[in-house]
Amino acid sequence: MNILKIQQEWFGNVKGDILSGIVVALALIPEAIAFSIIAGVDPMVGLYASFSIALVIAFVGGRPGMISGATGAMALLMVNLVAEHGLQYLLAATILTGIIQILFGILKLARMMKFVPRSVMIGFVNALAIMIFTSQLQHFVGETWIMYALVALTLAIIYLLPRFTKAIPSTLVAIVVVTAIVIIGNINVGTVGDMGIITQQLPVFLIPDIPLTMETLLIILPYSFSLAIVGLVESLLTANIVDDMTDTESNKNKESRGQGIANIVTGFFGGMGGCAMIGQSVINVKSGGSGRLSSLVAGVVLMSMIIILGEVVVQIPMAALAGVMIMVSISTFDWSSLKNLVKIPKTDSAVMLTTIIIVLATHNLAIGVLAGVLLSAIFFAAKISKVKVTEGQVVQNQKKTYRIEGQLFFASVSDLPSKFYFGDTITEVEIDLTQAHLWDDSAIGALDKIEAKFAQNNINVNYIGLNEESKQLKKRIGGISNAAGH
Amino acid sequence: MFKRILLAVDGSEHSIRSARYAIELANKFEGTTDIIYVVDGKTAKEDVLHSTNKLEIEKKREEKLKPILDMLDKSDMDYNTNVLHGDPGPEIVEFANEKSYDCVVIGSRGLNDLQSFILGSVSHKVAKRVNCPVLIVK
Numbered sequence: 083m084n085i086l087k088i089q090q091e092w093f094g095n096v097k098g099d100i101l102s103g104i105v106v107a108l109a110l111i112p113e114a115i116a117f118s119i120i121a122g123v124d125p126m127v128g129l130y131a132s133f134s135i136a137l138v139i140a141f142v143g144g145r146p147g148m149i150s151g152a153t154g155a156m157a158l159l160m161v162n163l164v165a166e167h168g169l170q171y172l173l174a175a176t177i178l179t180g181i182i183q184i185l186f187g188i189l190k191l192a193r194m195m196k197f198v199p200r201s202v203m204i205g206f207v208n209a210l211a212i213m214i215f216t217s218q219l220q221h222f223v224g225e226t227w228i229m230y231a232l233v234a235l236t237l238a239i240i241y242l243l244p245r246f247t248k249a250i251p252s253t254l255v256a257i258v259v260v261t262a263i264v265i266i267g268n269i270n271v272g273t274v275g276d277m278g279i280i281t282q283q284l285p286v287f288l289i290p291d292i293p294l295t296m297e298t299l300l301i302i303l304p305y306s307f308s309l310a311i312v313g314l315v316e317s318l319l320t321a322n323i324v325d326d327m328t329d330t331e332s333n334k335n336k337e338s339r340g341q342g343i344a345n346i347v348t349g350f351f352g353g354m355g356g357c358a359m360i361g362q363s364v365i366n367v368k369s370g371g372s373g374r375l376s377s378l379v380a381g382v383v384l385m386s387m388i389i390i391l392g393e394v395v396v397q398i399p400m401a402a403l404a405g406v407m408i409m410v411s412i413s414t415f416d417w418s419s420l421k422n423l424v425k426i427p428k429t430d431s432a433v434m435l436t437t438i439i440i441v442l443a444t445h446n447l448a449i450g451v452l453a454g455v456l457l458s459a460i461f462f463a464a465k466i467s468k469v470k471v472t473e474g475q476v477v478q479n480q481k482k483t484y485r486i487e488g489q490l491f492f493a494s495v496s497d498l499p500s501k502f503y504f505g506d507t508i509t510e511v512e513i514d515l516t517q518a519h520l521w522d523d524s525a526i527g528a529l530d531k532i533e534a535k536f537a538q539n540n541i542n543v544n545y546i547g548l549n550e551e552s553k554q555l556k557k558r559i560g561g562i563s564n565a566a567g568h
Numbered sequence: 569m570f571k572r573i574l575l576a577v578d579g580s581e582h583s584i585r586s587a588r589y590a591i592e593l594a595n596k597f598e599g600t601t602d603i604i605y606v607v608d609g610k611t612a613k614e615d616v617l618h619s620t621n622k623l624e625i626e627k628k629r630e631e632k633l634k635p636i637l638d639m640l641d642k643s644d645m646d647y648n649t650n651v652l653h654g655d656p657g658p659e660i661v662e663f664a665n666e667k668s669y670d671c672v673v674i675g676s677r678g679l680n681d682l683q684s685f686i687l688g689s690v691s692h693k694v695a696k697r698v699n700c701p702v703l704i705v706k
Contacts, residue, residue, distance in 0.1 A: 196620065196621070199620070200617065200618055200619065200620060203617055204617055204618070207617065244688075245688055319616070319617070322616045323612055323613050323616045325622075326607075326612045326615065326616050326622075326625060326653070327607075327609060327612045327653050328653070329653060360613065364609040364610075364612075364613065367609065368609050368654070368655065416614065416617055418614050418618070422618075
């Protein structure tokens with residue numbers, strides 16, 4: 083990488099990056115706290131994560147202008163681990179997540195993203211939105227109308243304020259106003275302070291306090307694996323969105339590695355695993371941010387605010403945070419997919435709905451993605467496994483031509499022999515493979531079987547129109563070499 | 569008088585209707601029409617989510633504008649298409665003022681009072697801040 087490019091990525095847009103970084107920091111605080119509460123850890127764990135991830139990604143990320151931090155998708159994956167084993171295991175799992183992501187980056191697995199179909203991605207964001215929303219319902223249990231009124235007020239400010247000014251993030255104004263009302267009116271509602279402690283100090287380097295045994299590894303590995311996959315899926319999706327919004331390219335493998343490094347560092351500094359944030363990245367670009375500096379500024383301002391304002395932060399009512407999370411869930415959900423549900427192919431809708439249902443049933447976005455990819459692979463195989471066989475006329479009482487069209491592979495050849503008629507009193511059969519492609523040994527096997535059946539009736543089989551690749555495969559496996567080349 | 573017209577579109581019915589007026593106006597004054605389409609953050613997210621790659625995104629956006637481009641093709645007029653990213657209102661204003669067009673033609677979504685209070689009206693914003701005359705097509 084040359085100096086000019088580094089200079090451009092860091093200092094090509096100083097004013098825009100500093101301003102947007104500040105805006106993002108202000109919008110990040112409520113989300114980082116709320117995501118910590120979803121995961122079941124102290125608010126500081128999410129705040130440290132957003133600080134350290136934003137900071138590290140500024141240097142090692144592959145997509146300048148993208149904002150990363152503690153996210154809902156990752157927080158939702160941690161719930162059980164935290165509940166059963168506690169924070170130290172979460173920190174260890176975060177470090178392992180980073181290691182796995184670096185491996186993904188080295189193995190250039192970002193390319194594999196193209197195997198995740200759109201319908202799975204849409205299912206992913208919709209399931210994420212639904213889970214963020216349902217995670218808030220617990221805060222309403224047994225609450226009075228005051229809680230509902232405060233949530234409604236929060237949402238009203240969030241959605242209406244941008245009509246008058248876009249200079250300050252409306253989520254922050256909503257939080258400040260609602261917190262002020264609760265403090266001044268001395269209203270007794272649940273606050274952030276009830277959920278955990280805010281410490282007004284910088285994170286320190288710590289090695290997670292866990293036994294370094296095989297058992298520990300087996301506990302955290304499944305979580306780390308899920309976290310690594312979900313983190314990369316969301317980060318690469320976000321990178322594509324930022325690419326489009328800024329009309330520039332980004333290095334996806336570098337971003338995978340960067341996410342890994344950021345998670346390792348974060349785990350050692352007491353933060354929970356995170357990834358790129360769609361909403362915050364869109365806010366950043368909209369506010370004029372496009373360089374690495376914006377992410378750095380966001381992290382530093384976030385931490386400074388917490389150190390200065392820690393005492394106020396604990397007084398933020400849960401109602402205000404629940405309001406912010408409802409907004410996050412509304413903007414995460416892909417509303418256009420509802421409109422398109424009847425328009426798009428049925429298989430696409432099925433994949434999308436399956437992804438959502440599996441995520442909601444397992445509470446695991448990673449399993450949903452894998453199941454969605456698998457299901458769409460099966461649909462794809464079913465779609466291309468349609469093979470057409472056309473039977474020609476008998477020529478001079480001794481020769482007949484069959485034309486095969488389609489992809490011959492394990493899923494498509496099982497009923498291929500039944501499409502041939504072996505009882506003709508002829509001496510020669512020609513199989514035209516011009517419109518066919520042989521993919522595997524099942525294809526060769528099926529042709530062998532057809533050939534053998536014809537041979538039983540003393541009919542000789544000839545192949546024509548094999549393409550080069552299919553010829554190679556046939557030669558290698560060799561079963562029908564006796565008939566080929568005649 | 570109206571030699572260089574800027575037509576702001578979003579692919580909706582309203583923008584197709586406003587395209588008709590823009591073309592007629594340009595024909596009358598033997599002028600040209602340029603198209604501006606601004607992709608905002610929400611649309612960018614949707615487009616990326618619903619496409620597998622960059623080419624598909626471009627194709628989708630072209631398809632969105634196709635009825636309008638077809639009309640312009642038929643009119644034998646010179647035109648340029650500009651796809652920009654950002655907040656539609658400010659982007660259109662900046663583009664129109666910078667390139668000093670003679671007239672901006674834009675469709676109105678026809679929102680009611682409550683909707684325009686919540687969503688904000690792009691055409692109002694443009695009409696207020698663009699230096700040249702603005703034709704809002706209802």
